[in-house]
Amino acid sequence: MEYVNLDAQVGDLSGVLDPSRYLEHLPSIAGDLPLGARSFATDTDHYDFHSRQCVKDLTLRAVRGAGGEEMEIEFQHNCWKHDRDLLIRYAGVSSFVIDPADEDGETDLGTVILDEILPHRDGCSHEIACWEGTLTIVCRDLQATWTEADCSSRS
Structure with a gap:
């Protein structure tokens, strides 16, 4: 991630997630992002x-x-926090990287930590950091849609 800090230090506490640098930078790059992104x-x-x-x-x-x-990348809700699932559709994909690459094609990267969307000469790049790895997609544009989730089975 270029701006989102996944290991910030706040006082004596380390390992803090801090998107503030990205959020400060976002107004200056938002106009360079495709509409959906x-x-x-x-x-x-x-x-x-x-x-x-x-x-x-x-x-x-x-x-x-x-x-x-x-x-398309589909994300499942966490019933303790979310009441919706997220589906992101990417158009004009020019690059897709999973790091670390899994030999058997599985994408069990675990829970999302944070993401960052930046302008790119092909449209935009979308980096999604998870606990077990990272997805990076470069595309012409993306469309994110939140859909109702079934949280009735909470334990």
């Missing part, structure tokens, strides 16, 4: 850790269309 990145709930539409704590559920020009 701009809408998702600048949504006030996106980096609000108390919001039900914050990406933090979502779980990667599925990656569809990897290697193609059109892709």
